[in-house]
Amino acid sequence: MDTAYQYKKRRVPLDRQRELRFGEGKISGYASVALGLLSLLAVLAYRYPAYLTTIELRQVYDAESLQLILKYGMYFSLFLGLLTFCFNRHKRLGVAGIGLTCVGFLLGGYDIPVGPVEPVRLSLGIDWLILAFLGSVVVFMTLEKLFPKYRNQVILRDEWGLDLFYFCFNHLMISAILIYGNYHASHFHWAVSDSVQQAVQSVPLLLQVCLIIICADFVLYWEHRLYHEVRVLWPIHAVHHSVEQMDWLAGSRGHFVQVFSERAMVMVPLYLLGADQSALDIYVAFAALQAVLIHCNVEIPFGPLKYLLVTPQFHHWHHSSEKPAIDTNYSAHTVLFDRLFNTYHMPGKHWPAEYGTTVRLPRSFLGQLLYPVRSFLGRVSK
Known part of the structure; x- marks a missing residue:
């Protein structure tokens, strides 16, 4: 820990315009759209399973049983859409949710x-996208509301749409x-x-997992x-670090080169x-749940586990743009290698006051996609 550095508390003003409040129709409107879109995607997946679902995931779930969930999802979308008319606010969201659900019914619905x-x-991987989104919303959004680190940070925070796009893109590309x-x-x-x-196969299952x-x-x-x-690799990874507000969606932001390389490299030890x-x-x-949790806007007392496993506080410091935290806390699962190679940074009970990159990146998907290329060409021209 840098004892000379003056750690400050992060201030998060409440964004009233983006805040979701009961009784305004906004919550029911967004929920209707989300369920309507997910229902439509699920119907398409049932119609064209060979092209819109993944082989690996089909072996895990029961497609017929999930149709019951689809049924309730479609009817809840209609109900929530109609509710916006009762509140007489955000009716466009309600119309959109109802419309998406009706298209799903026209294409065959849950039958x-x-x-x-x-x-x-x-x-x-539409099946993977739907199940991951529903699971993440239920588990991690609930945790963020029960144990928030920054209570004023709203669900629809700045750039949430960009990170939602990254979430969808990365899950749809799971087969590739x-x-x-x-x-x-x-x-x-x-x-x-x-x-x-x-x-390896002769030892107990828990030891194999460890x-x-x-x-x-x-x-x-090391990756x-x-x-x-x-230096030439940093602009690729900088896309992931460009997030300035941490929550369950923040970890989804990442350049496709990094996403593919990470999955490819981690497959090697599993294979060997x-x-x-x-x-x-x-x-x-474990890896999938931890990857989302450590980016969440949560403050959970992990007790002694924080000295062993990567936790939200540990990884939030990795995303900080404050000087003592830059180029620290590289580990994904345990803190072992950061301690061994002297890149560990956990300054007591302090949390970062600032997130993001020291040089601000473009704020669009296309801009971030091309950012590494532009950075490379800029260095070559110099």
Whole structure:
């Protein structure tokens, strides 16, 4: 910790215009649109499952059972849309939600027959998008309201639409990400050791999960550190750091080059260890939940766990633009490697006062997509 640095408290003014308040029709309007859009996407996924759902996820859920959830989602969208007319405010949101749901009904609704699906390797992960969005809203938005770090930070904070786009884009691309990750990992077949894999599979399941976490964290630590400390790579990673208000959506912002490279690199230790499928499934669930949680606007007392695992306070400091925090806290799962390699920064009970990059990036998806190219060309021209 930098003892000379004067840590300040972050001030978050309440944005009255963006605040969601009961009795105004805004909550029911946005909920109607969200459910209507998700319902329409789900109907399309049931109609064209080979092209709009993922092979891996189809093996986990029961498509027929989920139609019951779709049924209630569609009717709730209609109900909430009509509610905006009762409040006589934000009726356009209500009309949009009702319209999306009606299109879903016209395309077959929740009664589309479920049958065998012809395997198509490259598809859009609409099923993954819907389930991840609903799960994130229920779990993480609830946590943010129960245990907020910054109570005045609103759900519809500045640039939430941009991060929602990143969330959708990254989840829809899940099949392509997995294909690329598996293809990259397969190049390390020469390093596969049958004796190592047999040894890993012989230990208890919990120990296998711990081995996966530590090995994956080692790879992710060094990849993350390279993105920070190699000048030509930083503009790619800077897109992720351009978020200036942290919440459950903030972690979704990331340049597609970084997203693909992270998934590809972390697949290597998973491939080489050869752990049981159950251990891999537990790790994937743990990693996915932790990745969202550490960006959340939450202040939860983790107790002794904060000295072992990456927590929101730890990762928020990684996103800080304050001088002592720059280029610190690279780890994704545990704090082990930051402590080993002297990049650990946790100044007591302090939290960051400022987030984002020291040089402000473009605020649009296209601008951020092209930012690394423009940065590279700018350096070449000099």
